Amino acid sequence: MELYQSSVLSVCYRMLGNRQDAEDVAQDVFVMVYRKAENFRGESRLSTWLYRIAVNLSLNRLRRRQWDRLFGVLTLSEAESNETTDTMEAPEQNRPDRQLESSERSRILTDVLDTLPDKQRVAIILHKIEGLSHHEIAEILQISVSSVESLIHRAKRNLQKKLIPLLGKI
């Protein structure tokens, strides 16, 4: 499992946008894997199965967050994560990887990525960040390869459209 922890956490982090929620969901992923291990029939690769669970649980968390926002409810976990962001993230600014992340281009790309519709975001994250093939993404999302290609194409179009006005600010 330790082989995949970084990938699972990375996908959750890119989907959810904060470390606290990403770690919570990544833990849910591993608990579910532990619970359902006997159901894994080996028809797909273990990594595909893990990514599928990570994506589904992240999407569920996002939906719950949208639902909470819709009704103006700030959940305890969000409140806590905001607090931890304020208190814990600051020292990390000095880490080399944080400096890299805080470069203007990465920030703009991340901001624009967050505006994409969920499915397009998942597809482009798995493709561009995790480096998965269209076929693997199709297995993870349980859709056809042509649907994945369409999602990625639309995601790129949207990113391009949203990036152009921001490029002048760099």
Added chain:
Amino acid sequence: MDCNVIRNNLVELVERGLPREIEKEIDAHLKSCNSCAALVERFAHTWQAWGQLERIEPSPAFWFRLQRRIQEREGKRAGVVPQLPGWAGWLRPAAAVAILVLGILVGNYLGDFFAWRGLNSSGQQQASAQTEQLFDYYLGGLNDFPTGSFGEFYVNPSNGT
């Protein structure tokens, strides 16, 4: 070439996904159009930032928390739901079906029982009331005949006729 062609194909241009002929045309345009050349350069740099996006590592407490959650979960399951062996997996659905069938049978029996009881109690009362009314109607009318009359002659069997 129109500058919009460049703007609309930035991703393909950067990822080298355009046909060779169009790429050549675009290269020629970029040499003559400074604004398009600058746009392509900025976009290419930003698009390369995919590789620089941070991959976070789990915090030191991650595995400890995970282990604790799994242990808590196992503890709860062992305490509340007894673990059945694999071959006995069919017991739960079978028990559910048996309870359902039993419920239907009991319901059916109780339904018949109450219907029968309802018919007996209210139906009997209704029938006896109707009989009483009939007797009152036919026999009560005979009370009005005067003594020694034709009626008395027929109704009173003690007169010897």
